[in-house]
Amino acid sequence: MANLVEATSRQQFEELLSKAGKNLTVVHFQAEWAPQCGQMNDVMAELAKQHAQVAFVKMEAESVAEVSQKYEVSSVPTFLFFKAGEKVDRLDGAHAAELTKKVQRLAGYGGPDDGGAAAGSDLNQRLKKLINAGPCMLFMKGSPQEPRCGFSRQIVALLKEHNIRFSSFDILSDEEVRQGLKTYSNWPTYPQLYVNGELVGGLDIVKELAASGELENTCPKAVSLEHRLKTIINQSPIMLFMKGNKQAAKCGFSRQILEVLNGTGLDYDTFDILQDEEVRQGLKTYSNWPTYPQLYVKGELIGGLDIVKELKESGELVSVLKGES
The missing domain is CATH 3.40.30.10 (Glutaredoxin)
Incomplete structure (x- = not known):
């Protein structure tokens, strides 16, 4: 079989694993709306050229939900690695270098003399x-x-x-x-x-x-929620509170604001409010801003997606992110 294919059903997915036998199969759980998935598909295509014995499979995570649920795939991109039909490793997020290393290692490359240590x-x-x-x-x-x-x-x-x-x-x-x-x-x-x-x-x-x-x-004494929120907000000069993370946005608004911020070329950190209900609810009151995403620069709230878009259109976004205005 070709070593870069798409599976559109659970049956097809299982057939591909069976055909691969003991050879390595890399399965990319993706979403059409996620630009990082498209980028990682390009990486998969290059890896497929280099590793003819490895089967590379891409699947729409939401379309084949029963497979995603079975392997606890809750965000995209997620990569699962199989041998003889059994999962042997996993990689969450768009990490091209890490994906390459895992493929090389699991396919039988990268022994003690070439990078194992x-x-x-x-x-x-x-x-x-x-x-x-x-x-x-x-x-x-x-x-x-x-x-x-x-x-x-x-x-x-x-x-x-x-x-x-x-x-x-x-x-x-x-x-x-x-x-x-x-x-x-x-x-x-x-x-x-x-x-x-x-x-x-x-x-x-x-x-x-x-x-x-x-x-x-x-264990350390509990600190107040306000102190905790201030600490997280000041964790980075540019701090984005969103649903998901840089590698895998979990809502359309978060995905859009990532695209805008990535376009500035500036470094920023993110906090996944889906992973912490206390922060998710508490920050709404603390900032008096009821929705997400929320963007902070040097500890000060800038706003959500609409304000970030307005700043981009006016040409002020980069200077605001640098704390110059």
Whole structure:
């Protein structure tokens, strides 16, 4: 079969996996409306030329919803990697270099002499960054709003009950992190709770700390919502609160504002308000702005999509983003 094809049904998807046998199959869950998916399809086309033994498949995530649900695909672009019909890895977002590395590694390239050690080092650096992304960091299945296993649900309930402020990472969204963190921390199960970059443990340990009254002393004290919002708003000189992230917008307004900001060539950070209901609701009151996306520059609210469009049309957008006006 051609090694770059489109699957339009679950049956066709399963047939393609079966035909590939033990060879690597890369499946791109995409959406026509997402420009980053089109860019990653171009990357797939180039990779298909280089790796004749690898099957590359693209699918409309929403059109074949049963497949997306089965593999917990909730944003685009998402890439799943299969061998002998079994999922062996995952990549979320438009990361061309990472996709290339995964294809090379899983297709049998990239041995110890040509980058294996470097890849391990890169993963460790990434894990360190994630572990230190917040004073209290929970690696779990799902999100605090939608835990996807009983253990994750219990630990979230305990932390909330004791008024512990924590950040989280969904290990189901990144197979490399999910597997790598087990080795890095020498802790084979999830959830995993870290405080100030150090592993505390899993659900049983947190239960023991809660029962002994030590949990509040182990984890950072909760800060006020206002203080937390100010901290996030000032996390970057240009801060966008949106549905989704740079790689995968989850609404049309967020997608449009990304296109405008990307056109300026300026660096900016994003916060996914779908992942944090407290921030999503609290920021509306804090900023007196009822809708999303919301754009901030140097801690000050600029506005939403309409205002950003107006600034672009008047030629003022870049100067505003630089804080010059």
